[in-house]
Amino acid sequence: MMKNKDQKRCIISLSLLIITSSVLLSACDVISMVSDIFPDENSSKLEPSLDQMEADQETLPTPIPTQLPIDQNVITVWVQPQFDPNDESPTSQLLQQHIQSFSEDNPGVRVNIRLKAGDGVNSILNALSITAEAAPDALPTIVLLTRQDMDIAAAQGLVRPIESYSSALDNNDWYPFANKLGKYHNEVFGLPFAADVMVLAMRDRIPPTQYLPLTDVPRNFGVIGFAAGNPQPIVPYIWLQSVGGQLMDNLDQPIYEEAALFQLFTAIEANRREGKFSSAILEYESERAAWEAFTNGDLPTVITRYSNVRAMPTGSRFYHIPGLGQSPYTYAYGWVWCLVQKESADIDINVRFMQHLVSPDFLAEWTKESTYSPVRPSSLKKMETDTILLDQILLSADIIPPRSIRNISDSYLSNALNDLLTGTTTAEDAAQFVLEQINKDIDN
DSSP states (O other): OHHHHHHHHHHHHHHHHHHHHHHHHHHHHHHHHHHHHSOOTTOOOOOOOHHHHHHHHHHSOOOOOSSOOOOTTEEEEEEOGGGOTTSSSHHHHHHHHHHHHHHHHSTTOEEEEEEOBSSSTTBHHHHHHHHHHHOGGGOOSEEEEEHHHHHHHHHTTSBOOOTTTOOGGGSSOSOHHHHHHTEETTEEOEEEEEEEEEEEEEESOOOOSSOOOGGGSOGGGOOEEOOTTOSSOSHHHHHHHHTTOOSBOTTSOBOOOHHHHHHHHHHHHHHHHTTSSOGGGGGOOSHHHHHHHHHTTSOSEEEEEHHHHHHSOSSEEEEOOOOSSSSOOEEEEEEEEEEBOOTTSOHHHHHHHHHHHTOHHHHHHHHHHSSSBOSSGGGGGGOOSSHHHHHHHHHTEEEOOOHHHHHHHHHHHHHHHHHHHTTSSOHHHHHHHHHHHHHHHHHO
16 A cells, blocks of 8 residues: 555656656746847857858758949949950050059059940840849949940930049040040030041052042042942941031931932932942942952942051051042041949049040050041051041041931932932932931831
8 A cells, every 4th residue: 555655656756847847948948039039138159069060051051142242442344355455466455554554543443344245135235234124233333335335325324424523525635526426415424435437448549638529539549439238328428418418406306408418319320420439339238348349459449447447557548538528527436435324333433444544645555556546636646657637537527427317217328329329210319209208207
């Protein structure tokens, strides 16, 4: 009997011990949870062991950061491959040295160069637009754009005006066309870096000492070649504007004048009859094709870019493009440094770098080694040949009309040029037809 009582007491005591232990453990869990949520300021967590850290790394996924840290001392620049400072050409080395000098004068500032295609789906403009939409923190801070791309980028808000940050365009050491290169709707969006002016290339011939309009060009010049078969022709616009023909009004809206169109088509028709133009040049659908015909000896003269002539070792000279007016007139392509619309960018350091890239002394050295045309008159001091003629041509240069303006008339001008060179229409009929079609498109 006593034995049974003792067994019962043991069972009761053991049960009480178990219940008490459970309560204490539960209380500890509650205290631990409360301590995790509201830690004591005076408490300190034990550091995990190395073995535990390695075990955690093996079992826990690596967190993906939502935003990378922004370093405002890094200047990221996008350029096309022909302006790569890491190439081995003399111009690349000069640019690299000039970039390095900026870093030395601004300790802690690093410059990263990224290459982007000039055209196509992966073009520098497309990359800028896509990155701004999908990953704005990955945008560059500075970009080197063509004038045509700068127009589009400014319209889309991808680059910002810099007039309030830089007065670099205010001095007189810019050609008139270069001053226009960096402006969109009269606001400064870029600083001119390089240009490529349109000229008349000639082989084994001394250029005339004075400008000659198209009507005065001697027949022994032979056929004047250009990309007449290009569905987006440039040369007819040069001739159209050489007689004062306007393509835009003060609000940048398209306008086309019947008198100027008639004068353009009359000149094409007359010079075809005189043998200065030929239907054979319609086979040249690009400037490259026309230039290759010239270098192969198929054309005695060709309207092309100055860089093509400059790149030829020997055997060619350049001259004013014979226009329809009594004064020379031409177009110039151009590239400008632009400040990207990026909120995290240090505007001051980036604008100072842009100004560094267009300093007169550097541009003089760089342009001398390149095949491009100067944007500053002071750059001619370093060049050795044909500087007087080049200066005259650059003073007569203008920027190419925006793509939005030319899109309206490209196909009509191309068709009219084809019909005039093949003799299947008259200047009067061509002018009337083109004007009617253009006005119809503008009204729509």
